[in-house]
Amino acid sequence: MTDDDTTRRYSRRDYLRVGGVLTGTGLLTGCLGGDSAGSTATETGTVTDTATSAPATDEETESKPTTTADEGPxxxxxxxxxxxxxxxxxxxxxxxxxxxxxxxxxxxxxxxxxxxxxxxxxxxxxxxxxxxxxxxxxxxxxxxxxxxxxxxxxxxxxxxxxxxxxxxxxxxxxxxxxxxxxxxxxxxxxxxxxxxxxxxxxxxxxxxxxxxxxxxxxxxxxxxxxxxxxxRERYEALRAVHDDLLSTIQSSLPPASERPTAARVTLIGGTFYAYKLNAPGFWHADTRPLGATDAFADVEWEGTWGRFDYETMLETDPDVILHLWGMAPGYYIDDIRETVTDDPVGSQLSAIQNDRFFAGGVRFQGPIANLFQLEMTAKQLYPDQFGEWPGYDPGQPYPEIPTDEQLFDRQRVADIVTGDSSA
Known part of the structure; x- marks a missing residue:
């Protein structure tokens, strides 16, 4: 098993306690079940600068599925x-x-x-x-x-x-x-x-x-x-789209010293649940390849997420805030942004004042969601390189983006999925 200093052993009690607590607050997919107890990095708003989280590569393992011929068992x-x-x-x-x-x-x-x-x-x-x-x-x-x-x-x-x-x-x-x-x-x-x-x-x-x-x-x-x-053919075709997208993004990233600080959070009842941007695992497959500076990289917490109040968020004050589930019912970004703006401390956040408080995607992302979320996050973090993010209109489809500003070909993906012979 891969060594990972950020992992810990979870008991059945941990699983059930976390599921019950967060289901009660309305946070659905992403924090229910196998997540840890999410120990508070700061109950009082004090940041602890004692731990580091090294970014992982986008590909942890390579393996081939075991199959026999195309017919039969x-x-x-x-x-x-x-x-x-x-x-x-x-x-x-x-x-x-x-x-x-x-x-x-x-x-x-x-x-x-x-x-x-x-x-x-x-x-x-x-x-x-x-x-x-x-x-x-x-x-x-x-x-x-x-x-x-x-x-x-x-x-x-x-x-x-x-x-x-x-x-x-x-x-x-x-x-x-x-x-x-x-x-x-x-x-x-x-x-x-x-x-x-x-x-x-x-x-x-x-x-x-x-x-x-x-x-x-x-x-x-x-x-x-x-x-x-x-x-297999559909997989290989979609993998090629993904690899081309990653190549496009990573070849155009600005130097590390010029990248913004960013945080990925979910706001629930006045508490920001924060997640590591560059940690191992495919839940971060839409942020880790983009190499932004994680505003919470040096903040220690035990488990999956840290919990922060408004004062601590302002103390950390990331340039960009990505709100997880910001395109999902119950977490639409306009409602969340209004809540933060109406708070006297939240309104002082640089991401609010500079219009860089954005809708994030879903954590349980499969291949199609990953393609869109890579594009979306690239535009949110690096508009000079990849074009401005147009914003998300709650309840509507993913926003229209001019063809020459799209980072992957929608029709190509649709043709692969639907089996168009020209794909």
Whole structure:
């Protein structure tokens, strides 16, 4: 398992306590479940400058999916589930977090998605991006939420899914009443598990899975899911778009000394929940490649997020603030910005005064969301290099950007997803 000084061991009590607290405050996807207790870096507003967080490269591991020929039974290997056998590509997929839904959509398999965590929240967020891709969408309305009341074995039997896109380490570690024997039972009687949750943050897996747990990048994990669906060509085509986008961005970044300080936060009830920009894991796959100076890089906290009041935010005063979920219902950026501006301390933030308090994307980002979020964040951080971010109109699709200012080709992506023969 990859060494990472920022990880810690989580107990079932940690998982359940955090899930309950943050569900109560309305923070849905992104902080529920496997996140740590989010120990407060400052309860009183004092910044502690004692720890550093070194940026990780965008590609932590490289791996190839294990498959046989294009016809007949085949297998795909993924940590922590091991070698998973399939008779044919899945027609019914239990999906929890939205990055797996995004992967299914990207592979032309949207109609296999049977469930989705917080479907209105996640579904609308994904369709914000899909609305800019001709012929691409996710029909999320009516999908049951598999985590609404916790992962339920009876529901899994009723769904009768061909594959469960969720990590058994997450199920055992974060869900009440599950142990490895239950995981085995469902795999044998319903369908296999296929998920790797902890690559999102490089956090600690549940004890039964920790010893040999492996971390993957977003695009390596997408490659594995593509192998499950036997959609290698779509994966390779989208990977080429992603690689071209990264090359475009990284070849044009200004020198490190000229980059802004930035913070990624979510405001809930007067508290800013802050996240590391450049930490390992694919939850940061839209910020880490951009190399901005993390305003909280030298601030120590234990777990996934730090919690800060307005006074501490002003003391830190990042040049740019990216508000996570700023294009999602309940967190629309106009409402959040108004709240911060109305606060006598918040109104003094440089990001507010200079109109650099922006809508961020989603944390559980799959390949399509990642493309848009890389473009969006590049424009927000480096407008001189990549063009001004036009802003986001709440409840509307991802903003229109002139073709000559787009950092990747929308039609090319739409053609890949829909299977256009000219793609």
């Amino acid at each position: 085949y297998s795909v290997e993924l940590s922590p589930v091991g070698e998973v056998a399939f008779e044919q590509p899945p027609e019914r997929a239990m999906v929890a977090f939205s990055h797996y839904a995004d992967m299914a959509v990207a592979l032309g398999q949207a109609d296999t998605v049977q469930t989705l965590y917080a479907p209105e929240f996640a579904g609308k967020s994904l369709n914000t991006f899909y609305d800019r891709l001709d012929g691409v969408s996710l029909e999320w309305e009516g999908l049951p939420d598999p985590l609404g009341d916790g992962v339920d074995k009876e529901q899994l039997y009723e769904l009768d899914s061909d594959v469960h896109f969720i990590d058994p380490s997450y199920v055992v570690g974060a869900q009440e009443g599950w142990d490895p024997s239950d995981v085995t039972e469902v795999a044998e009687n319903v369908g296999p598990w296929f998920g790797n949750y902890h690559s999102g943050l490089h956090d600690q897996p549940a004890d039964p899975y920790a010893e040999d747990y492996r971390y993957y990048t977003l695009w390596d994990l997408f490659e594995k899911v593509a192998a499950v669906y036997r959609e």
